Amino acid sequence: MSVGPPRAQIALSARARSLEEAHALGASLFYPHVLTPLGPKDDVGLVASAARLGPVTAGVLEYSSGIRIDTGEYGSAVQVNVPLFGSLKTTIGDEHVRATNRIAAVYPHDVPTIIAGWDSPLAMLAVKLDRLTVERRLQQYEQAVDLHGVPTLDVRTGPSADWVAAVRRVIATAQRLPAMDEGLVRFLADRCIDGLVLALTADPSSPSSTDAATDQTIVDRAREAITYSSGPLLSLHDLSQYVGVNARSLQLSFKRVLGQTPMQVQRRERLHRVARELKASAHGVDRVQTIALKHGFTHLGRFSAEYERTFGELPSRTLAR
Incomplete structure (x- = not known):
């Protein structure tokens, strides 16, 4: 689902x-x-x-x-x-x-x-x-x-x-x-x-970055795509397509700049979206499952464990507060 x-x-x-x-x-x-x-x-x-x-x-x-x-x-x-x-x-x-x-x-x-x-x-x-x-x-x-x-x-x-x-x-x-x-x-x-x-x-004499995208440029483009995206989590292949580099280059750039993988960064961004929505949910009217699925988390047990590791509490606790 x-x-x-x-x-x-x-x-x-x-x-x-x-x-x-x-x-x-x-x-x-x-x-x-x-x-x-x-x-x-x-x-x-x-x-x-x-x-x-x-x-x-x-x-x-x-x-x-x-x-x-x-x-x-x-x-x-x-x-x-x-x-x-x-x-x-x-x-x-x-x-x-x-x-x-x-x-x-x-x-x-x-x-x-x-x-x-x-x-x-x-x-x-x-x-x-x-x-x-x-x-x-x-x-x-x-x-x-x-x-x-x-x-x-x-x-x-x-x-x-x-x-x-x-x-x-x-x-x-x-x-x-x-x-x-x-x-x-x-x-x-x-x-x-x-x-x-x-x-x-721009000044016409400004240098072009077309020939060689830096690690930072690649990471910035990918994080921008992650920020814009919603629904199912982007696969590594799809994210690399949006950025315009191959999957290995994307992974290496993230490792060198952030010390993390693109998927780790994406999941953390989505977890923070879930947390914000859980906190904003009036009197717990939205179930955790509905909000998690909305943000691309389809395995609810794994999601709950990951959420607890990140925020120190279960998502149901955040929703109840």
């Missing part, structure tokens, strides 16, 4: 084999648009691997031939497109931009755009972010950024390169773990939003 929040289906992986299917797939993921082939209509196709994360939709789109995309204003969203190979000719208001794997195109919410297209097959990282969420996060960082003045973003190095790498890890994680609880959906969305805010506000 397990009790926990519903798990959201966040991953999409699809192939469109015609112009009409490619148009429908692109519109379902991002925005209404007009899709115009630049060559034979029958050559148009689209392969998409994407993650839907509430305020963020991120995907790798691979078009099989040259096309043009016309959209109106994005309205409620900010869009960033990064070609992974090939180049993308685009117009953002009055700005003409050629985006490449080094230079991303940044589209404000209230400017009509034209993706004038590409003449050959292209793979593109496309990221759609809720405008109000991005603006609120910028305010939290006490940064004033006019997105109309940022038509491009240099993604070769620094925080911008880190952001691209993080978004690609998020998409890969969604494909491997297509269903997850809402807390972890927020965790992945926040990584995308916070990374973009840092990229928009």
